[in-house]
Amino acid sequence: MSGPLEVLPPRWRQDRFVLSEQALWGTPVVRGDDEALMLVATPGAGSVVRGLGAPERVGDLLDEVACDVAGKRGPVHPTRWLSVPRGTRTSSGTLASLRLTHVSEWDWLTTSTVPRRVAAESAVRRLDTTAEVAAVRDCLRAANPGTSADPAGPDEVAWWGVDDGTGEGVLAGVVGATARGGPGDAVTWHLHGLGVRPGLRGAGVGSALVAAATRAGLEAGAPWVSLGMYADNDGARRIYERLGYRTWARFTSFGPAGVQRPPD
Structure with a gap:
């Protein structure tokens, strides 16, 4: 055991x-115990704070973090x-101390089960x-303009796409995978950047992309594949659950005023 894991309960x-995110933390400041945990890391200009475990206990730990901010200690x-x-x-006072406002509700899902093949998967190519x-970037601008995913990112494993059928090199939909941490020296995959052009939705392209990428990760030896989704996206949830994904963690996120997504 090395890195941030050795300081954890x-x-x-x-x-x-936690295993998936371990490379992002360096050596974090840790508060809490086996019931609840607060991780504070400062990978760049400012801190990233993550709470895990029993919500009532995490609330107490968050108050402690806010007190440190107010007292210029932490x-x-x-x-x-x-x-x-x-x-x-x-509380509004706690969020004011941290200079944060509500941004989103989202879920983190994982699977260790190779998904069944879906009808449109034959059109998916690596x-x-x-x-x-x-x-890929052109497709993302139209299909998922809010994503921070980029095919040239440093931790990208692979991207998959479906052609739009015009023969002009235009992609109807895409999804990518990044390498994340896992148990021991294992590498897990995290899917991101899923998007299908608005006029081409409803034909099973999204399901096919996720199925193909998930299968590739598990067959490559990843102990699990993960993805994140907004909590109110019921249509996406049904697709992911049909492909074997289950919700592992449910989060509420906060950022500075005007921020729409997590920092890169």
Whole structure:
């Protein structure tokens, strides 16, 4: 055991979400125990704070973090991003101390089961992210303009796409996978950047992309594949659950005023 895991209470050293994010933390400041955990990391200009476990206990830990900020004691000023389990008590005073406002409700899902094949999967192909990077970005601008996913990112494993049928190199939909942490030296995959052009939705393209990418990750030896989704996206949830995904963690996130997504 090395890196951030050695400073964690025992329960969290085997948690899928913690293992997935371990490379992002360096050596975090840790508060809590096996019941609830607060991680504070400062990878860049400002801190990222993550709460896990029992919401009522996480609320108490969050108050402690806010007190440190108010007293200029802790390493959490300014705070770039905060995510806590849904149901965590977050008072207006606490959020004001951290200079944060509500941004989103989202879920983190995982699967270790190779999904069944879906009808449209025969149209999915693995993309050449050197030759087709511009085509992927063009598709993302139309299909998922809010994503921070990029095929040229440093941790990208692969991207998959479906052609729009015009023969002009235009992609109807795409999804990518990044490498994340896992148990021991294992590498897990995290899917991101899923998008299908608005005029081409409803034909099973999204399901096919997720099925193909998930299968590729598990067949490559990943102990699990993960993805994140907004909590109110019921249509996407039904697709993911049909493909074997189950919700591992549920979060409420906060950021500085005007921020729409987590920092890169």
